[in-house]
Amino acid sequence: MSAPLLDVRGLRTVFETRAGTVCAVDGVDVSVHRGECLGIVGESGSGKSVTFASVMGLVKSPGRIEAGTILLDGCDLRGLTPKQMRAVRGKDIAMTMQDALTALNPALTVGEQIAEVFDAHDYTLPRRGSARARAIRDKSAEMLGLVGIPSAESRLRQYPHEFSGGMRQRIMIAIALACRPKLLIADEPTTALDVTIQAQVLELITEIRARLGMSVVLITHDLGVVAEHCDRVMVMYAGQVIEEGPTAEVIAQPQHPYTRGLLASIPRPALRGQPIRPIEGQVPDLIGLPPQCRFYSRCPLHRDACLAPVAMRSAGPNRRVRCILSGEPVE
Amino acid sequence: MSLGKLLERILQLLPVLLGVSLIVFAMMALTPGDPVQIMIGDQSVTPEQEAALRRDLGLDRPIHERFFLFVTDAVRGDFGESFYHRRPVADVIAERLPATIELSLVALIVALATAIPLGVLAAIRKNSVLDRLATVGSLLGVSLPGFWFGILLMMLFAVHLQILPVSGRIGYSSEIVPITGFLLVDTLLRGNLSAFWDALSHIILPAITLGLPMTAILMRVTRTSMLEVLRQDYVTFAEAKGLSRRRVLFRHALKNALIPTVSVAAIETGSLLGGNMIVETVFGWPGLGRLVVESIFLRNYPLVQAAVLFYAVTYVLLNFAADLLYTALNPRVKL
Ligand SMILES: Nc1ncnc2c1ncn2[C@@H]1O[C@H](COP(=O)(O)OP(=O)(O)OP(=O)(O)O)[C@@H](O)[C@H]1O
Ligand SMILES: [Mg+2]
Secondary structure, X not given: OOOOOEEEEEEEXXXXXXXXXXXXXXXXXXXXXXXXXXXXXXXXXXXXXXXXXXXXXXXXXXXXXXXXXXXXXXXXXXXXXXXXXXXXXXXXXXXXXXXXXXXXXXXXXXXXHHHHHHHHHOOOOOOOHHXXXXXXXXXXXXXXXXXXXXXXXXXXOOOHHHOOHHHHHHHHHHHHHOOOOOEEEEEOOOOOOOHHHHHHHXXXXXXXXXXXXXXXXXXXXXXXXXXXXXXXXXXXXXXXXXXEEEHHHHHHOOOOHHHHHHHHOOOOOOOOOOEOOOOOOOOOOOEOOOOOOOOHHHOOOOOHHHXXXXXXXXOOOOOXXXXXXXXXXXX | OOHHHHHHHHHHHHHHHHHHHHHHHHHHHHOOOOHHHHHHOOOOOOHHHHHHHHHHOOOOOOHHHHHHHHHHHHHOOOOOEOOOOOOEHHHHHHHHHHHXXXXXXXXXXXXXXXXXXXXXHHHHOOOOHHHHHHHHHXXXXXXXXXXXHHHHHHHHHHHHOOOOOOOXXXXXXXXXXXXXXXXXXXXXXXXXXXXXXXXXHHHHHHHHHHHHHHHHHHHHHHHHHHHHHHOOHHHHHHHHOOOOHXXXXXXXXXXXXXXXXXXXXXXXXXXXXXXXXXXXXXXXXXXXXXHHHHHXXXXXXXXXXXXXXXXXXXXXXXXXXXXXXXXXXXXXXXX
16 A cells, blocks of 8 residues: 555644643544545544644644654655745645634635635745736636535625535535645535535535545544545544454444444434434543543543553554454554 | 715714713813912902903803803804913814824824734734744733833833933924914925934834824724634635735635724724823923813813813714724625
8 A cells, every 4th residue: 555645643732721731632533545544433522623733834833742743745744844834834744614604704705715825825926916817716716616616706805704504614615626636625515514415515525635646534422424435434432442344344344442432323324414422421631541441431442451552453454443342452 | 875874973962062061061161270369370450350251251250141042142153262372262172183183083083093903913823932922912002001111111212312302292393374373284285304313213203102002992892803704714715715814814804803902093083182181291292182181271161162162072982993994804794
C-alpha cells in the first residue's frame, strides 16, 4: 500500500484549564489515504474536532500540541514555520467548520470571503490589476456554481445573512474547495441542516471528491452517514481511537464494546439519519485520567485486567481495536 | 436610511430641548448672583440707572414671563443679546465655535489614533506587560480629573521643558486672517507653515487632555470587542483558509471589533463638549467652553441658555450619527 496522504502518530493535545490539564487528544494515530473518505465518529467531547484542529495547526491557547508527528505527503507539519503552515492551510488541507452559521464573517461579502482564498494561494492568476481581479471573480463565481448556488455572479456581492443555513454550508464548502485541496476535513457538515439538505450537502461532497480525487475526513455523529459515504471509519472515545477499520466490516462486526453499544442502539437496516443514542453512563472527566481502559466504568464486560493500560491491538487486516478482549497485541 | 426616520429624530428632539431650557432657566434663576450687580461692579450708579439697565436686559419681568419670551424668540431663531457683549448671542457663539470644534476634532483624532492600536495590541497580546500597562493606563485615564492632568502636562511640557506653549490658540506673531476659522486649516491655506506649526504646538496639550478619558474608554471597548471577535468561529475559519495574519486581524477581526468602538466614539464625542469647558479654561483656549464658563460667572443668562441648547442639539445629533455609523458598518442591521 502506498504511503498515506495524512499520517498522524501519537498525537497528544492538551488544554491547560483552571481545574487542571484537559487531555483532549491522547495518543491518536490517524492515516488518510489518497482519494479515500475516512469517517470519524464518537460522542460529543471525544476529541474529534480537536484532533483535526491540531492537524490544521489551529489549536489556540490555552491548548497546545504536546506530542506527536503530523505528516502530510511526508512533510512534517509540526516542523513548519507559521508562515509555511499558512501556505498549507486552505491550499493542501482545507476545513469546513462545525457551525456554518458562525463560520462566515458577517461583515464581509461572500464574494470577498471566497476571493481571498484565491488571492492567498493561487499562483496561476495574473500578478495584479484588473485582470487579476476579474480572474478571481470568475473563479469565485465558478465555485459557487460548483456547489449549486444559482446566479452566482450577483450573489457574490451579498452578505452571509442573506443566505439560508444550507446555502451557507455550501458556501463554506465552496471556500474550502476553492484551491482544490488534497484533503478536506468536513467537521459535522450536516448537523445544522434539515434532512433533505443534509443529503444534498453530503452528495455534493462525495461527488466533488470523486471529481477532484481528493481525500475527505468526515466528522459526524451519524453512523448512517458513515455507512453511506465513508470507506473507513474511526471511532473515538475520551480522546483516544478505540476502533478503526473498513466501514462495512466495522458495522458488520464491531469489536469494541463501545462500538457495539453504538450500533446496538440503532435499529438496522435503517441506519440512516439516526443520531448516536447515548450509552449508559458518562464520558470520563478528561482531567487526570487513570491509566485504565477509558470505557471501564461503562463497559458491560469490564474485568480486573482492564485496569491496566490498554494498547491498540490488531484485529485482522486493516483493523485495529483498543480492547483486551479482541484482536491480538501488535509487537 | 429614510427621511422619515430623520424627521422622527428631529421631532423627538423638541421635548428634550424644551426640558433642557426649563432646567437651565430654573438653575440660573436659583443660583445666587445678580447679573446687573455684576455688570455694575465697583462703578457708582444711581438707582435709576440701575433700574434702567435691569429693564434694558429684560430682567425686570417675572421669571415665567422671561421663560415664555425666551422660548417664543428661540423658536424664531432669536436667542437674544449677550448681556456682556451687547451683541446677538448667536453671533458670539458662532465666533467661538470653530476653536471648540477644532479642538474637539483633534482630541477625537488623538483618541482614535491611540485607542484603537493600543486596544488591538492589548487584545492580541492578552495578559502581556503591554496589556497590563494599557489596563492601568485606561483606569487612570477615566479617573484622573481633566484639569489636574492638563495642569500636569502644562507644567511638564510648557513650564519645565519649555517645548510647547502654555496657553492660547496661536502666538501673536503668527496670527493670520481666518478663512474657515480652523487655524490648522487656515494656516495651511495661507501657505504659512510656521504659523501652522505654531497652531499645532498650541493645540497638542489641550487636545491630549480633552481626549484622555475618551482614549481610555475607547481602548477598553476596542480591547474587549477584539477579544470577543477573536474567539469567533469566523476568525478560526479565516485562519483555516491560510490567510495572512494581517488579513485575519485587520480585515476579519478588526472590521467587526470596530463596530462598538465607532458607535461609542460617536456617543463619547458628546462628552467632549463637557470636557471642553474645563480644558479650555485651563489652557486659555478661546472657544465656546471657556465662553460658557465665563458667562456663568457673569450670570450672562442668554448666552448660557443658548449654549446649553446648542450642546443638547449636538449631543442628540451625535447619538444619531452613532446609529447611522453602526448601520453602515454592520450589514446585518437595517435602520
Ligand atoms: N478551549 C478549550 N479549553 C478547554 N478544553 C477544551 C477546549 N476545547 C476543547 N476542549 C476539550 O476537548 C475535548 C474534546 O473536544 P472536541 O471539540 O474535540 O470534541 P468533539 O468530539 O468535536 O465533540 P462534538 O461532537 O461536540 O463536536 C472536550 O472535552 C473539551 O472539554
Ligand atoms: Mg466537534
